[in-house]
Amino acid sequence: RRIVAFYGAPQDEELGALGIGSPDAAARRLRRQARAYERPGRPVLPAMELIAAIANADPGEDGLYRTRQPRAVIDRYLRAARRHDMLLLLDVQPGRADFFDEVVALERWLREPDVGLALDPEWRVGPGEVPGQVIGSADPRELNAASAWLAQLAARHDLPQKLFLIHQFTDDMVDHTQLQRRPELAMVLNADGFGTRPVKESKYDAFSADARDFHHGFKLFYEEDVGLMTPRQVLRLRPAPDVVEYE
Helix, strand or coil, X not given: CEEEEEEECCCXXXXXXXXXXXXXXXXXXXXXXXXXXXXXXXXXXXXXXXXXXEECCCCCCCCCCEEECCHHHHHHHHHHHHHCCCEXXXXXXXXXXCHHHHHHCCHXXXXXXCEEEEECHHHECCCCCCECCECCCCCHHHHHHHHHHHHHHHHHCCCCCEEEEEEECCCCCCCHHHCCCCCCEEEEEEECCCCEHHHHHHHHHHHHHHCCCCEEEEEECCCCCECCCCHXXXXXXXXXXXXXXXX
């Protein structure tokens, strides 16, 4: 199936469409948006991509420049996703923390059959760097460690194939040639970043041509994109995206 997702968190509406209003209200809007992507032979599965670790400009008590989402918030969105027959996708903006540590901290939810994982290298910064002041990137070894752990978790608990998504909007943010494929994971490289339609299409063409062994994702921004692309225009991309996200 094609995944159509809302991205965000309830702490601030500027974090994305998912955090606007209650989880149930967001689910109803998402269902309406997803309906436009239904095509014969390719049904749509909506997904809520909740930011489970939010990168901050403030170091916090541990100096890692990220805040972990409270358990009660993740549980609330998981219950809403299930009420509306949707996936929950937990997104990690790690700040100065390691992706692996943040992923392992989400184990109680990732053991569930309807919960996937998204990693956001834009927000992975090094010592002396602050999220939002620099564009981050991720070492392939760190991403591979996280994917290996998730694949082992899925195998150990006999779970369905997990959705595993990596955001990318610059060429040097992720070296996909060094990423290990995992049969337990549906691995998606998601073309992120806002802009005009020609810029977004050019970026998607370049990323998808260079990563033919992965599923392909495409992100849209309701507010920041210049001339929001219609579902019909998105589906004319080649290859047509397997995942479409709205922030």
